Amino acid sequence: MTPIEKEKLAATANELISDEASIVEHLKRGGHGADEIKGLVESGAFDVLGIRDGFFRALSAFKDIIPIGIESIVESGPFDRAQKVLESGGYRIISLSENAQLRIQQGANHDISRNGNWTREGIIYIPKEKPRLVRNSPILYSAREAVKAHRNGKEFYPTNDGVEQALTDSAEFPSSNIEIPTGSFGEDALTVYAFGGEQQAKAYGEFLRQAGIKKLPVWVVDQDYVQKQNRPFARQMWFRNLGGGSILVGYGRYLRCGDRLRGVKVSAEGTSQKSGSLEESL
Secondary structure (H helix, E strand, O other): OOHHHHHHHHHHHHHHOOOHHHHHHHHHHOOOOHHHHHHHHHOOOOHHHOOHHHHHHHHHHOOOEOOOOEEEEEEEOOHHHHHHHHHHOOOEEOOHHHHHHHHHHHOOOOHHHHOOEEEEEEEEEOOOOOOEEEOOOHHHHOHHHHHHHHHOOOOEOOOHHHHHHHHOOEEEOOOOOEEEEHHHOOOOHHHHHHOOOHHHHHHHHHHHHHOOOOEEEEEOOOHHHHHOOOOOEEEEEEEOOHHHOOOEEOOOOOOOOOOEEEEEEEOOOHHHOOOOOHHHHO
C-alpha cells in the first residue's frame, strides 16, 4: 500500500470512528475490508489518529450473534482472506450442524437465517465412485491454492493424503440432485450426518417446516463432468438461506468471490457451561 493509499484509508477510518455504528455499516457494505483496516490499526499506523480503541469497539459490535457462551461473526471476501480474518480473531469456520442450531436459536428472521454462507464441510467428487460429504473440507487447509484454482477456472485437486484424511469423517453424498422431505430428517442418513445426529436433524427439519419449507434440495456437480476428471476434486459446501430453501449447495466453484464465511468461537462464559446446550456442544 502506497503512502497516499494509506493516508486515504486512514482518513476513511478516522471519519468513521466518530460513529462506531457507521464503521459496522461500512464493513457490511464491503468498503475497506475489516482485515485491511484491522491490520493497519494493529500495526500502530493509526495511533496518532486515536482510532485504535474505537475501531475495535466497532469490530466487536459487528459480531451478530453473542448469546451466552458463544460468538459468531461473518466475514465477506475471497475464501482464503475471509478465513484468515476469522482465524486471526480466534474464530473457526462454522459447521452445518452449528449453523442449523444457531438458525433455530436465533429464529427465521435473524441474519443467519436470512443469508447463506460457506461452512467447513466439503464434498469430494471421486471418478467412478460415490461423492462424499466430509466434515473437514481439504480446502480449509489449502484455501489459497483452492481460491487460485477457482480464479483460473480450474478445479482444486487435494493431495492423496488430503483426500484420505478428509474421508476419515465422511458420509455418502448423492450423485444427482435430490430433495429430502423435512419430515424425515431424523431418519435420513445424509441429514443425520450433516446436522449433528438424529435429534438435531429432526429439530432442524421441524424448524424448516415452520418456515414453510417442505423439502430440502441438495445440489451436486453433474456426474458426466465428474467422470471426465482423472482424480478426486473438492468443492466447498454452501448453506443457502431460508428464502432460498436452505439448499445444501455442493457444486459451487466460486471461492474467489466476496461471499460470506461465518465463524464461531466459545467465549469465556461458554467454557463454564455445564448443561447440554449449544454452547457446550461447540
